[in-house]
Amino acid sequence: MHMDLVAALDIGGTKIAGALVDGRGRILLRAHRPTPAREDGDTVMRAVEAVLGELTSGELWGRVTAVGIGSAGPVDASAGTVSPVNVPGWRGYPLVERVRAVTGGLPVELVGDGVAMTAAEHWQGAARGHDNALCMVVSTGVGGGLVLGGKLHPGPTGNAGHIGHISVDLDGDPCPCGGRGCVERMASGPNIARRAVENGWLPGPDGDTSAAAVASAARAGDPVAVASFERAAQALAAGIAATATLVEIDIAVIGGGVAKAGDLLFTPLRRALENYATLSFVRRLTVTPAVTGTDAGLVGAAAAALGGAAANGAVGLRSVVGG
Incomplete structure (x- = not known):
């Protein structure tokens, strides 16, 4: 039986990716x-329809039971x-209504991209078993997202765990979200x-002012570049510790382009976490890099679809997650 x-x-803002994914998280068609x-x-929807058209035209489509969408947000x-x-x-x-129409009325599960990444890391990545x-x-x-x-x-609404807009500096810079002193305002690449x-x-000489260029300068010992990463790490640590204190997580997994800075980010982050995660039940909190990479959005959207099917009695996500 198949x-x-x-x-x-x-x-996302640059690419719309689609895939057919099986119950073990394997991508069979892209x-x-x-x-x-x-x-x-x-016009944007026509691009989505073109992606779906490629997926629906193959012989595998007849086995598809649901659709999962991970989208840049906000989502509702x-x-x-x-x-x-x-x-x-x-x-x-x-979007859900439009995708359902294109796919012949299949169930559609929508989550934010941070939640999709979380689903992927819990199913196939660094948060597996947690x-x-x-x-x-x-x-x-x-x-971000929560398990x-x-x-x-x-x-x-599909947005729980959106840690970027927790305020960690009461007198900090205004954030485009309308808040002040948000994690994102200090820890995102552009910031x-x-x-x-x-x-x-x-x-x-090349004039590159990206976070990757700052990371290169920090590795070469530039004190201002190092300090900018340390400030970002401190903001992340404060947000992670607040989350851990609130809901008792035991692991924080970090992906995305800034995480590629490696020890430049993770060393000061783990050090700062010791100053914020001080209560007995959060002291064992670990921080680790994500491992699902560029396929996290697709794998996570698939996990959300499988989870929705589980809620409707079609498949057991726990058995799927367990492999």
């Missing part, structure tokens, strides 16, 4: 298109809508670079 498949979509992020909403899973910050043509866009975990994406922004009691905890430049770091 194992059922799910379709997965990973929707498709992708560039995201026409500056176009109107229907309760309404089935998405409003990605970097796709202005989609504001309250009825019943209570925080997984984070530290990149252009800072997002509580052994299950993905997306929350009513690491911004802080370095504001404090006197000078880029090399």
Whole structure:
């Protein structure tokens, strides 16, 4: 008997990726298109339809039981809508309804991209075997998701665990979200670079002011570059410790482009965590890099679809997660 498949979509500001994924997390078919992020909403949807068209045209499609979507946010899973910050043509866009129509009425599960990454890391990655975990994406922004009691905890709208907009500095800089002193305002790649430049770091002859360039300078010993990463690590540590204190996670998994800085980020982060995670029940909290890489969005969207099927009695996600 063939194992059922799910379709997965990973929707971001630069690329729309799709895949057919089996119950062990193996990707059997892929498709992708560039995201026409500056176009109107229907044009963006046509790119999604083109990806789905490639998936539906193959002989495997007949075994697909559900569709999972991990999308840049904000998302509202309760309404089935998405409003990605970097796709202005989609504001309250009825993505679930549109995908359901294209796929012949299959069940559709929608989660934010941070929650999708969390699902992937819990199923196939560094959080596997942990019943209570925080997984984070530290990149252009800072997002995240939670696993509580052994299950993905997306929350009513699919945004639970959005650690990037926890305030960790009451008098900090205003954040575009409307808050002040948010983790993202200090720890995202662009803000690491911004802080370095504001404090006197000078880029090399190529003029590169990215976080990766700051990381290179920090490895070479530039004190301002080092300090910018240490400040980012401190903000992450404060947010992680607050989360651990609130819901008793025992592992924090960090992925995204900034995590590629490696020890530049993780060494000061673990050191700072000792100053914030001080209560007895959070002292054993571990921090580790993510391992699912660029496929995290697709694998996580598939896990969300399998979890939705489990809730409807079609498949047991625990048996799927266990391999």
